[in-house]
Amino acid sequence: MKVISMNYNFREIEAKWQKYWAEHETFKASNHSDKPKFYALSMFPYPSGAGLHVGHPLGYIATDIYSRYKRHKGFNVLHPMGYDSFGLPAEQYAIQTGQHPAITTENNIKRYREQLDQLGFSFDWSREVRTSNPQYYKWTQWIFIQLFHSWYNKTSDKAENIETLVSVFEKEGNANVQAACDDDTPTFSASEWNHFSAKEKQEILLKYRLTYLADTEVNWCPALGTVLANDEIVNGVSERGGHPVIRKKMTQWSMRITAYAQRLLDGLDNIDWPQPLKDSQTNWIGRSEGASVKFKVLNVELEDENSKFKTQNLPFEIEVFTTRPDTIFGVSFMTLAPEHELVAKITTPAQKAEVEAYVEATAKRSERDRMADVKTVSGVFTGAYAEHPFTKEPIPIWIGDYVLASYGTGAVMAVPCGDQRDYDFAKHYNIDIPNIFEGVDISEEAFADKATTIIANSDFLNGLSYKEATKKAIAELEKIGQGKGKVNYRLRDAVFSRQRYWGEPFPVYYVDGMPQMIDLEHLPLELPEVEKYLPTETGEPPLGNATHWAWDRLKAEVVSNDLIDNVNVFPLELNTMPGWAGSSQYFNRYMDPRNNEAIFSKEAIDYWQDVDLYIGGSEHATGHLLYSRFWQKFMFDMGYVPKDEYAKKLINQGMITGESAFFNIIEGRLKKGDEEVSTFCQIIISKGTYDGLTLKKGTINKLPKPLFDFLNERIDIYLDFNKGYEGYTKSYIAFKSTNIDVNLVDKEQVSILRLLENERLKVIGNAHYFDGEEVVPNEKMTEETRANVFREIEKMSKSKYNVVNPDAICEEYGADSLRLYEMFLGPLEQSKPWNTAGITGVSSFLKKLWKLYMPFFDSDAERSRSVTEAEPTADNLKTLHKTIKKVQEDIEHFSFNTSVSSFMICVNELTAQKCTSKSILEPLAILVSPYAPHIAEELWERLGHTESIAEAPFPKFEEKYLVESTKEYPISFNGKTRFKLEFPADMGKEEIEAAVLAHEKTKEQLQGRDPKRIIVVPGRIVNIVE
RNA sequence: GCCUUGGUGGCGGAAUUGGUAGACGCGCUGGAUUCAAAAUCCAGUGUCUUCGGACGUGUGGGUUCGAUUCCCACCCAAGGUACCA
Structure with missing residues (x-):
């Protein structure tokens, strides 16, 4: 036997087993098995050009450990991986370089695959999916068509085929239909329906379909040339690129997710997902209970006559939603959103100019502005009055931008004594603030505490609590027909159109302006080629550049635009689907990914059912994770899937943060009044020196002596060469440098001169260095002159120059070390900083583990057998079983960091015990295998096994050894x-x-x-x- | 502001029903080995200390024989959300 194999050569071992697993398809999952199933899923990545950094594999490693553990426990494990490969970055790159996004994407995927492969994951690669692959997005289009052909029946509380709705219309019209539909849906009888034209019928049905075309206020991002979903906007600007976003009305496809609001909320009770994630979905859905109340608008024409208000009503009503119907007697004004449709109709001539100016000013303000200043109270009186439903008193109607058009009805009944915003508004405009609470002082602020509320000055509500008064008020409103109890949701329907190229095309063409679905058998409708990926000159989406983008209904194929005759050949939809379309059912497609007849076979879904463990980032809380639950519920209603929640258990892995490196720097300056000039003399100082400076800028005589002397001399030299600075004072400024690339840092130090090689850091490379005693001038430095950096924890990202690449770690320590170390870092769910230095701990653990098995590598079989078949001692057994117990419990609790510790303890103890017993070391290899699979396979083989360790039964814990x-x-x-x-x-x-x-x-x-x-x-x- | 999560040595972290706080690892100190370095091995390493001990899990209270763990109030950090009627 060769000497080399006696040492732990991870490069050789890892390459060997990765090849073995690929060749033997060790992790290929079967859809038919007597074993119990286990479906472990990691969120699939978007293959970006930057490749993986050490933060990305964290969740994959955790899922992989669990998957491997379940295989040892006798489960048939499905552990797939794929790519969310449609997306903006590839398209932006295409716009800049002209390279087709498909090519960029393909290259990026190749790189991802290499990186993933070298980490030794037990993925079943035969099931890989890519959302940008036509064979995959065929089924995304298919689901879109299913949604189009469906409506939501509130009576049965599920989605149904649109045909069932049509048959009701034909028989009795829509008066009794309880459906999720547009607010402006008219009421019609059966005979009216039957007399509608085909187009009219289509228009009506669009108001019911689960995916529908409508004019919607959308978040338009001019810089990106596309609309954005609410969750793609952060602080009023686009999440990607930080561009401004404005409100704009556009005809767009939408998904009627609001139909599922209540079920999405209720479903949270039945799934084991992290509480913060559930909370953010709950907030996003934003259910509130209250009442809808109708206020009649009073006739305003006689207002100028100084006489009593005329009670003859205009035909207008203002509908509001309130969560506090108990405070209805506290209403002293109404506020409409400036965009409210009634504003123009009810404003009096006297107020017209002022109102119009305000409406215009509001429309101009960006969402960002409006959000940024929440403190300013602004509004305008319309001149109109509404009538209080009970007291019949007139109530002034105002408009104000604190009322949002998109929430509720876009109008509020203002109760200043009970709501702080109404209170501030009333104070600001001197509106009456009636107090309707017993024993409460409202002279300073509104009183919003429901629990201790006792209503007063409120006619029939006097003396009642919040709960009682609410009930009573709703009952009275219903009696007079001016209100009813109502549940309101913050959740809006999801806009589904994107004005982009690199996304799924809609399987839609237009006949007489009405959308028609392409028949299922003609899918997929593939993305056309285009010359340019930008919007067209007429402002149409990029698909408008395609010359071959028309649908021939007779031939059932895509043909040249020139052939459009609107008889047989029609224009195709130019928008594409958003990023979340492809990820909303991918977990089910993995069950049967090569099926071309169906999204998945009935056998496959019946066998795999749902995801048992789903691991991914919390940033998808209100995007992917909400939309996919919506689609799953729809698929459940249609009878395609057996479970209406697709993931039983979900874990958010924490972020791995980077340790960014910085210098502190002092720069010499010349100062005169407000003018400051740099002398280009910079000195790197320690953090301690920096923190010791009382002032971070000032005249140089405030500095410690060595720094003063040096700067004084250098500035004099500068002044010799640069004239015209008479009257300027020598001063300094101390600051934190830009991020130093962490790859340049070695043991917390950086060679200053070597920074000259880096274009971005050249300036610092020319700096001098203060070592605490004296200043080392740059010209006297050698390559060895090094300065200490200080660290700050930041998100790991390319732009912060703190990215640690897993390839380099694998090269130096091996994948098993990297896997162990990522887990050892801390609890899976928590965010934790990456510090490469610590990896030596797990690396030497693996070496010690290897050493333990040395007797098995002895070429003298006789001698080898005599040691390895020795009876285990009581101590050996105790150590082993203690570890079995701990590791099993840890894995089941997803506490992977603690089991790495217990492996270390185990190996330390067995080494001290000089254990050479096969009956101890064999089960130990299985215990280690989910975490460090390569070394485990190698040791397993050297123990004499010819089959992979992957399905070796997990060792059984026996209490008796611990007594x-x-x-x-x-x-x-x-x-x-x-x-x-x-x-x-x-x-x-x-x-x-x-x-x-x-x-x-x-x-x-x-x-x-x-x-x-x-x-x-x-x-x-x-x-x-x- | 609201919601959520967290706060333990120089650092990452452990302590599974309230029962030996600081496991394990990094770092650091000393030693062995080496021409030397790397690697490896051994010992030590919460703070203070008059070397007897005393103190110690963000702060202040409480419950308990006993609290990192439970309760109350507060401070700080991270993430989410935000004129939501």
């Missing part, structure tokens, strides 16, 4: 441990108490005092109370 005959009791006084005493494990309470009290050390501790009480917890502790 102790004695127990070391901590003896504590008033809860503080002072010393320890060893007693037999089965010793009784009284005996222990007597033995402890009789002991010398106890007497010493008590110093003659009598203990008040003695607590003995057998097997745990003795506590003496003095």
Whole structure:
């Protein structure tokens, strides 16, 4: 046997087993098995050009450990991986370079695959999916068509085929239909329906379909040339690129997710997902209970006559939603959103100019502005009045931008005594603030506490609590027909159109302006080629550049635009689907990814059912994870899937943060008044020196002497060469440098001169260095002159120059070390900083593990057998079974960091015990295998096995090896441990108490005092109370 | 502001029903080995200390024989959300 194989050569071993697994398809999952199934899923990545950094594999490693563990436990495991490969970056790159996004994407995927492969994941690659692959997005288009052909029946509380709705219309019109539909849906009878033209019928049905075309206010991002979903906007600007976003009305495809609001909320109770994630979905859906109330608008024409208000009503009504119908007698004004459609209709001539100016000013303000200043109160009186439903008193109607058009009805009944915003508004405009709460002072602020509310000055509500008054108020409103109880949701329907190229085409063409679906058998409708990826000159989406983008209904194929005759050949939809379309059912497609007849076979979905464990980032809380739940519920209603929640358990892995590196720098400047000129003299100083400076800028005589002397001299030299600075004072500024690339840092130090090689850091490369004693001028430095950096924890990202690449780690320490270290770092869910230095710990653990198995590598078989078949000692067995117990519990609790520790303890103990017993080391290899699969396979083979370790049964824990005959009791006084005493494990309470009290050390501790009480917890502790 | 999560040595972190706080690893200190370095191995490493001990899990209270763990109030950090009627 070769000497080389005696050492732990991870490069050789890892390459060998990765090849073995690929060739033997070790992890290929079968859709037919007698074993119980387990579906472990990691969120699939978007293959970006930057490749993976060490933060990305964290969740994949966790899922992989769990998958491998479940295989050892006898499960048929589905553990797939794929790519969310449609997306903006590839398209932006295409716009800049002209390279087709498909090519960029393909290259990026290749790179991802290499990186993933070298980490030794047990993925079933035969099931890989790519959302940009036509064979995949065929089924995304298919689901879109299913949604188009469906409506939501509130009576049965599920989606149904649109045909069932049509048949109701034909028989009885829509008066009794309880459906999720557009607000402006008209009421019609059966005969009216039957007399509608085909186009009219289509228009009506669009108001019911689960995906529908409508004019919607959208978030338009001019810089990106596309609309964005709410969750793609952060602080009023686009999440990607930070561009401004404005509101704009456009005809767009939308998804009627609001139909599922309640079920999406209720479903959260039945799934084991992290509480913060559930909370953010709950907030996003934003359910609130209250009442809808109608206020009649009073006739305003006689207002100028100084006479009493005329009570003759205009035909207008303002509908509001309130969560506090109990406070209805506290209403002293109404506020409409400036965009509210009634504003123009009710404004009096006298107020017209002012109102119009305000409406215009609001429309001009970006969402960002409006959000940024929440403090300013602004609004305008319309001149109109509404009538209080009970008191019949007139209530002034205002408009104000604190009321949002997109929430509720875009109008509020203002109750200043009970709502702080209404209160501020009333104060600001001197509007009456009636107090309707008993025993509450509202002179300073509104009173919003429901729990202690007692209503007063409110006619029939007097003396009632919030709950009672709410109930009563709703009942009274219903009696007079001016209101009813209502549940309102913040959730809006999801806009589904994107004005982009690199996304799924809609399987839609237009006949007479009405959308028609392409028949299922003609899918996929593939993306056309285009010359340019930008919008067209007429402002149409990029698909408008395609010359071959028309649908020939007779031939059932895509033909040239020139052939459009609107008889047989029609224009195709120019928008594409958003990023979340492809990810909303991918987990089900993995079950049967090569099926061309169906999205998945019935057998496959019946076998795999749902995802047992889903691991991914929390950033998808209100995007992917909400939309995919919506689609799953729809698929469930249609009978395609057996579960209406697709993932039983979900874990958000924490972010791995980077340790960014910085210098502190002092720069010499010349200062005169407000003018400051750099002298291009920079000195790198330590963090300590920086923190020691009382002022971060000032005149140089404030600096420590060596720094003062040096800067003084250098600035003089500067002044010799640069004239015209008479009257300027020598000053300095101290600051934090730009990010230093972490790859340049070695043991917290950086060679200053080597920074000259880096274009971005050249300036610092020319700096001098203050070592705490004296200043080393740049010209006297050698390559060895190094300065200490200081660290700050930041998100790991390319732009912060703190990215650590897993390839380099694998090269130096191996994949098994990287896997162990990522887990060892800390709890999976928490975010934690990456520090490469610590990896030596797990790396030397693997070397120690390897050493333990050395007797098996002995070329002398006889000698080898005599050691390795030795009977295990009691200590050996205790160590092993302690570890089995711990590791099994840890994996099941997703506490992977602690099992790495227990492996270390185990190997340390077995090494100390000089254990060479095969019956110990064999199960140990299986224990380690989910975490460090390569070394485990190699050791397994060297133990004499010819099959992969992947399905070797997990060792069985046996309690009997852990039973102790004695127990070391901590003896504590008033809860503080002072010393320890060893007693037999089965010793009784009284005996222990007597033995402890009789002991010398106890007497010493008590110093003659009598203990008040003695607590003995057998097997745990003795506590003496003095 | 609201919601959520967290706060333990120089650092990452452990302590599974309230029962020996700081496991394991990094780093650091000393030693062995080496011409030297790397690697490896051994010992030590919470703070203070008059070397007896005392203190110690963000702060202040409480419950308990006993609290990192439970309760109350507060401070700080991270993430989410935000004129939501």
